[in-house]
Amino acid sequence: MATSLGFSKLSKWFSNKRTSSTKTREFEEAFRLFDANGDGKISSEELKYCLSCFGEEISLSGAQAAMKDFDLDDDGLLDYEEFLRLVKVSNGGGGGVDDDDDDLKKAFEMMEVEKGAGCITACGLKRMMRRLGEEKTDEECAAMIRAFDLDGNGVLDYYEFLRMMS
Template sequence: MDKYRQYERVFNQFDENGDGKISPCELQKCVGLIGGVMSLEEAEAAILSMDSDEDGLLCLEDFVKLVEEAGEEEKANDLKEAFRMYEMDGSGCITPKSLKRMLSRLGESKTIDECKLMVAYFDINGDGQLSFDEFKVMMSFDLCL
């Protein structure tokens, strides 16, 4: 089953009254059913931000955009958390030393020279460390392998 059909099935579950639209109340209730918490005001704001025809409701296309943007935001938050784990010393950058330390914690033994090479491969500005933007590039490359 393709992703659009999956979204459509979820959309239809959220659309309790079957009118082809999701109201703020329906969105709030369904988010609660899947274990999330969303106030009515948050549901209204979420719908307002995606409502293409400005009727105060989400059509299927609006819903797909909402879900995909939420997924992207979650990925970005996960990436920020991972970056903080690797940078460890609060410098805002991943150094070969902090990379070695984190890899060691993950059970992967690398020498400092190997870590320098890993950093250098994605060190776009040549400062010997990875900024968050350089880390994102590294992680997107890793996900493509």
């Protein structure tokens, strides 16, 4: 598949550049994505749906069971702090949550066609791939964007970029 060929080199380059500084904005964005109704809590239904968007199939009862271990106030929902605990454990004990993404953030900013736009276009992706020695056509770059564009707006925001890089 063309997408995986292009991302293997890009992903390897970025993963070798990771630092250990803590970032929370990316986790807040992820939390907002999972919190579909915007009530500040993630329900088991929201967790199930979002995991399925990432290709992780889980039953509703499985989502409820997973949440139970992290639901500190026993309200059947995950608030932001409880969500962070779940992510920390899911990333092997915490390294993934506190590791960061300073270099990923810099890479994201390098791919922005317009500084501060908050999104990556196919053109920006193509330019970065070329810098890495990987020539891609406009259509290949557009296909890569489409593969990770969760909201269907034709560009990648930072959270979608992180998903692409994982």
